Every structure is written in structure tokens, then in C-alpha cells.
């Protein structure tokens with residue numbers, strides 16, 4: 287089996303709604319995302335001949351994920367999140383945010399990213415998302 291590996295980093299702020307502890311406050315991370323794409327065979331014709339997947343396609347997909355989250359506040363779509371967004375709209379500066387349907391833990395984010403990549407038709411094997419240099423979550427589907 288072949289496994290391609292690619293990575294990007296992005297900076298985001300988030301907070302955990304309903305959490306007791308310091309992660310309840312808005313804070314930032316430099317997220318490091320490592321993706322692995324698998325293939326048993328190489329493509330046999332066309333531009334991608336002898337490749338599992340064109341790295342330029344992987345890079346453009348990772349750029350979309352970067353742009354989705356980079357320099358934004360990741361906000362869960364719940365009562366607190368909606369309230370925060372309404373308050374952000376009252377200040378005379380635009381704050382960029384990404385509204386998500388989950389609590390933005392590294393687990394949920396890595397699963398979300400896995401399915402965004404899979405949705406592009408890429409044979410994603412594994413997503414590893416580092417929230418700090420020493421803490422990460424790996425998301426895979428069951429083998």
C-alpha cells in the first residue's frame with residue numbers, strides 16, 4: 287500500500303461551550319494538520335499516471351481547510367455561540383468566525399476535516415490534528 291502524507295498549519299481561536307476550566311475562555315492555537323492518503327494501486331493513465339493522488343489536488347484541498355479556519359474564531363452553533371455572534375456584530379470591527387455544528391474539540395475538528403477531504407473524492411486514510419505541539423487527535427475510519 288502507498289500512503290501519501292501532507293501537512294499544513296493554521297491559527298484559530300476557539301472555546302468550549304459549557305466547559306468548566308480554562309478552555310471555556312476564548313483562546314488560540316496554532317493547529318498542525320497532517321493528512322495521509324492511501325492507495326493500493328497507482329493510476330495507470332492520464333496526468334496522474336503512476337500516482338496515488340496528485341499532490342497539487344491534495345494541497346488545494348488542504349488550502350480550503352486552511353481558509354475555512356485560519357484567523358477565525360471557531361464557534362459552536364449553540365445558544366452561547368449564537369449569543370456571542372450577536373454581541374460580536376455590535377462592535378465596530380468585523381470578527382471572522384466559523385460556525386460549526388459540534389463542540390470544537392480536536393476530536394470533532396479532526397473528524398470534520400476527515401469528511402471534508404473524503405467528500406472531495408480523496409481516499410483519505412488518516413487525519414492527525416495537533417492542537418498543541420504535544421497533543422493531537424488521529425481520526426480514521428474503521429479498517
Ligand SMILES: [Zn+2]
Pocket residue numbers: 300309313314315417
Ligand atoms: Zn483550545
